[in-house]
Amino acid sequence: MSEIESSRIAARLDRLPPSRTVWTIIILISLGGVFEFYDLFFTGYVAPGMIKSGLFSAQSLGFFASLDSIKVAGFGTFVFSTFAGLWAGVVLLGHLPDRYGRRPVFTWSLIWYVLCTAIMAFQQTGELLNVWRFVAGVGFAVQLVTIDTYISELIPSAERGRAFAINQFITFCVVPVVALLAWLLVPIAPLGLDGWRWVVLIGSVGAGAVWLLIRRIPESPRWLAQKGRFDEADAIVSMIERKVRVETGLELPPPRQELTEESGRGGFWEIFSAPYARRTVMLSVFNMAQVIGFYGFAAWVPSLLIARGITLTHSLEYSFIIAIANPIGPLLGTLFADRVERKRQIMLGLTIMGVAMLAFSQASSPTLLIVLGVLFTLAANVMSYAYHNYQAELYPTRIRARAIGFVYSWSRIAAAFAGLAIGYLLGAGGVPAVAVFIAIAMVIGIVVIGVFGPATKGISLERINH
Numbered sequence: 001m002s003e004i005e006s007s008r009i010a011a012r013l014d015r016l017p018p019s020r021t022v023w024t025i026i027i028l029i030s031l032g033g034v035f036e037f038y039d040l041f042f043t044g045y046v047a048p049g050m051i052k053s054g055l056f057s058a059q060s061l062g063f064f065a066s067l068d069s070i071k072v073a074g075f076g077t078f079v080f081s082t083f084a085g086l087w088a089g090v091v092l093l094g095h096l097p098d099r100y101g102r103r104p105v106f107t108w109s110l111i112w113y114v115l116c117t118a119i120m121a122f123q124q125t126g127e128l129l130n131v132w133r134f135v136a137g138v139g140f141a142v143q144l145v146t147i148d149t150y151i152s153e154l155i156p157s158a159e160r161g162r163a164f165a166i167n168q169f170i171t172f173c174v175v176p177v178v179a180l181l182a183w184l185l186v187p188i189a190p191l192g193l194d195g196w197r198w199v200v201l202i203g204s205v206g207a208g209a210v211w212l213l214i215r216r217i218p219e220s221p222r223w224l225a226q227k228g229r230f231d232e233a234d235a236i237v238s239m240i241e242r243k244v245r246v247e248t249g250l251e252l253p254p255p256r257q258e259l260t261e262e263s264g265r266g267g268f269w270e271i272f273s274a275p276y277a278r279r280t281v282m283l284s285v286f287n288m289a290q291v292i293g294f295y296g297f298a299a300w301v302p303s304l305l306i307a308r309g310i311t312l313t314h315s316l317e318y319s320f321i322i323a324i325a326n327p328i329g330p331l332l333g334t335l336f337a338d339r340v341e342r343k344r345q346i347m348l349g350l351t352i353m354g355v356a357m358l359a360f361s362q363a364s365s366p367t368l369l370i371v372l373g374v375l376f377t378l379a380a381n382v383m384s385y386a387y388h389n390y391q392a393e394l395y396p397t398r399i400r401a402r403a404i405g406f407v408y409s410w411s412r413i414a415a416a417f418a419g420l421a422i423g424y425l426l427g428a429g430g431v432p433a434v435a436v437f438i439a440i441a442m443v444i445g446i447v448v449i450g451v452f453g454p455a456t457k458g459i460s461l462e463r464i465n466h
Contacts, residue, residue: 006225006397009233010462011255012241013221014156021243025217026151026163030170032106032214033147035113035207036140037171038178042199043082044301045182045319047075049196055126062127075303079419081130083295085137087412093142094405095268097149098398103219106146107211112139114208121200144388145408149401152392153222157460161337164389165330172326172381178203179323222397222461271395271403279394280407282452287411289445290387292418293353293438294380301373304360307431308369318366322373329381342390343453347446349383352376354442361435393456396465 016022054060056074097105116136123129147167155163181202185195218240224233241252271280297304301322305315333345356376363369395403425433456464 005230006222007462008255009221009225009230009237010460012237013154014158014460015253015255016156016240016244017248017250017252018159019244019247021240021247022155023166025154026166027170028214028217029106029147029150029154030167031210032110032217033144033167033171034174034210035110035203036143038174038203038206039113039117039136039140040082040295041175041298041323042178042182042203043079044298044303045179046186046196046199047078048302048306048315049182049186049194049199050078050129051075053194053196055129057126060126061130062125074423076420076423077126077130078133079423080416081133082137083412083414083416083419085134086141087137087409087416088134089138089141090145090405090409090412092138094145094409095402096142097146097401098223101219102146102150102153102223102401103217105142106150106217107215109140109143109146110207110211110214112136113143114204114211116140117200117207118204121197121204141412142405145401145405148388148392148404150220152389152400152461153220153397158338158458160389160393161342161386161457162334164385165333165337167330168381168385168388169327169330169334172330175326176320176323179320183317183320220397226397267399268402268406270399271406276395276399276403278452279454280403282448283391283394283407284410285448286387286445287391287407288414289441289448290350290383291411291415292441293350293357293445294384295415296418296422296434296438296441297353297357297373297376297380303426304431304434305369307426308364310366310369318370318373321370322377325374325377326381329378330385332378333382333385337385337389338457341455341457342386342393343449343455345386346383346390346449346453349379349386350442350445350449352379353383354439357435357438357442361430361432390453390456393459393461393464394454397461 050056051074056077061077093105113136116132116139120129120132120136123132148164151163151167152160178199181199182196185198188195190198218236219232221233221236224230224236245252270276302315302319305318310318337345353376356372356379360369360372360376363372391404391407392400421437422434425437454464
């Protein structure tokens, strides 16, 4: 009986027409994710200012200076701490949305970010800076996992691709903002406080303001139904249906009964059972590969430009110009997100990223460097919204968040070590060595998605996971 009730809730959600009501919820959820992107992208933009502050000298780094034994220390330790914290967070906390609900984890992880990041901004040694960077990542890591889960469960199946494209358009809009702030603030010290600290604090204050907006987002009806809380699930869906009827002036079409999804708490080991084991391995390998390109460029773009002979001030200026392209990729994706199979969008994005990075490594003209940086960024962000959608589709409601957390955790730990690797490669072989490293990772991502990834376009979550 519980599976039937859950199926009815899902069918009622999937039959909803495009509406302002549903899209308002998606936009509010997306605003909650804005500051994870702010957080991740300021890493690269504030790097020159942090280095200039002397935070990454051996004495300031304390025990982090031991990484020098593998020829990597300095700013690479900050990148490592960022992604090591994010990895630990999704591993340790990734199950919480499946256990306690999407909404409470979504809201409280934002509070964690606000507090820990504000504390980090006032640290005076590289050692404590890295420690608080790690702690902030642990608490905030589960945010993006919850957002992907939330959106996939609320939006009708025919609009999932567009929903993820709009979600990432909104979140990526913050990237030009952080790039502009870094360009304006990092070279100076307003009120005697290093400019990079202002960039960090602005993000913390902004996240606090967003928290006030998202407190009224409803819980996922699919999750409530899976937990046997049918009255609550029915109340939320009925509220949405009532608003959609008023908005459209039309009666809703009858729900089409879908395949039922097994109810229950679910467990971690289910992600390694058929048919999910193959998907789990595929997405774990893919996440390790894609993040090398995505953050290998985004987190290091000012440093990569400096290595191509651009001055510090101009590298921040050019980084800002490249950053403007970030929201444009997902915005373009709204034109084809639900028309082209998800895995094909991912593969095409990876292909363009690899080619553009190889060309970037050989370019010397500032104009050409900017053009190639923009092309890489557009492709990376099309790939990003498509794969966030894709991995959320491949698991049932009872284990969706913990499964996403597990496969996504591999991108976090890979990014941590990729940050060290790119720092080493940049010093040893320059931008060409970094480009080859990224291109090889893109090929691996293309192969695993192309060979092992199932089709999902326009198919209900229940049917994909039956």
